[in-house]
Amino acid sequence: METWKLMSFDNSMDFIEKLIKIWVDYHASDIHITPSKTQVFIRYRISWNLESFYWISLENYDKLLNSIKIASSLAIDEHNHIQDWKMIFNIDHKWAKLSVNVRVSILPIIYWENIVMRLLISSSDRLNINNLWFSEHNLKIISKIKDLEEGLVLLCGWTWSWKTTTLYSLLNQYDPFKSSIFTLEDPVEYTVDWYVQSEVKDKKSASNNISYTFQEWLVWILRQDPDIIMIWEIRRKEEASICLEAANTWHLVMWSIHSNSSIWTITRLKKLWVESYLLSSSLKYVVYQKLIRQICPICREKITFTKQDFPQKFHPFLKQDSYEVYKVHAEWCQNCIKWYVWNTLISDIIENNDDLYDLILSWKWDVEIKNYLLSKWYIPIYIDALNKAIKWEIDIKDVLILE
Numbered sequence: 001m002e003t004w005k006l007m008s009f010d011n012s013m014d015f016i017e018k019l020i021k022i023w024v025d026y027h028a029s030d031i032h033i034t035p036s037k038t039q040v041f042i043r044y045r046i047s048w049n050l051e052s053f054y055w056i057s058l059e060n061y062d063k064l065l066n067s068i069k070i071a072s073s074l075a076i077d078e079h080n081h082i083q084d085w086k087m088i089f090n091i092d093h094k095w096a097k098l099s100v101n102v103r104v105s106i107l108p109i110i111y112w113e114n115i116v117m118r119l120l121i122s123s124s125d126r127l128n129i130n131n132l133w134f135s136e137h138n139l140k141i142i143s144k145i146k147d148l149e150e151g152l153v154l155l156c157g158w159t160w161s162w163k164t165t166t167l168y169s170l171l172n173q174y175d176p177f178k179s180s181i182f183t184l185e186d187p188v189e190y191t192v193d194w195y196v197q198s199e200v201k202d203k204k205s206a207s208n209n210i211s212y213t214f215q216e217w218l219v220w221i222l223r224q225d226p227d228i229i230m231i232w233e234i235r236r237k238e239e240a241s242i243c244l245e246a247a248n249t250w251h252l253v254m255w256s257i258h259s260n261s262s263i264w265t266i267t268r269l270k271k272l273w274v275e276s277y278l279l280s281s282s283l284k285y286v287v288y289q290k291l292i293r294q295i296c297p298i299c300r301e302k303i304t305f306t307k308q309d310f311p312q313k314f315h316p317f318l319k320q321d322s323y324e325v326y327k328v329h330a331e332w333c334q335n336c337i338k339w340y341v342w343n344t345l346i347s348d349i350i351e352n353n354d355d356l357y358d359l360i361l362s363w364k365w366d367v368e369i370k371n372y373l374l375s376k377w378y379i380p381i382y383i384d385a386l387n388k389a390i391k392w393e394i395d396i397k398d399v400l401i402l403e
């Protein structure tokens, strides 16, 4: 891979395009442009790690910053305020025409302004649930969501776990001509024709005194006769209650939540003080997902793991006495970025049923819910990951640390 080197350019838009092409090639998530007193560093986040690429002069940085601000409709003479917006780039790269959605965030720092750009390829063929690396078992469950006419689907995970991509792939299974699909996000990550998409900042903006809360916006959407509503991250009881009531009255509600397990998500809602009868009757599925690094097929090293090498919680799921798996080798190769080639997705899914309905209705704690699920068909995320390690896609070490 390219490393730390001085770049200079005359045309800053061409340079932005170059930065985006590198982002595509390395499957990065974010680009960080960080000025210091005398120079400016450009780094990429690739599989959670920040990788250094270029440094540029302050003169070039000035041109770059202005072009980014103009392309994202930000004020170029504003240097003391936090600013964020987005820009869309259409670029030809290798074999494909790409439409790239760039979220730009600018933060004034002691030297100039720090720029972070998060990029998403907004091409609908990427938004296909079959292409998101769900295991066969989980894909079978998640595919049933398209048959729902009402109810609540919770999508949980941390930042940069592709929650939005999964949500849009789920929406993509419906015909937007036959269903009225509303999305409520901050910011909108994918734009899709025929969806009714709103971007709501849950705060008063400095330039505009009129602003609405998520709650007010939600109530208004319900007056617009929606069939399906997709909502990004809800943190307050009032908003959660509106969603649950909508999901109980012939709407399908998909809602994403920051959380570190599907079971814990139910506890999180309990802590929001929503009514348990609303949750138990509306909840259909909880999907938890996480991205995990894909190990390089060229430089990986094969090892044998016996049953005893696995923690106790794995044992009920182990059918063999030993498994051949991979770990990273001492040296990485030309094919990869420090032993890894990209990411894959691991997940676990809870499907509601009569027993779970009772457990949620009586607000049982996560331990009881977990014990019940483990006695049934439920496959915890560490086993979903183990199945990928057995297929040699991921490092066994990354599997063993999963909760």
Ligand SMILES: [Zn+2]
Binding pocket: 296, 297, 298, 299, 300, 332, 333, 334, 335, 336, 337, 339, 340
């Ligand atoms: Zn390699």
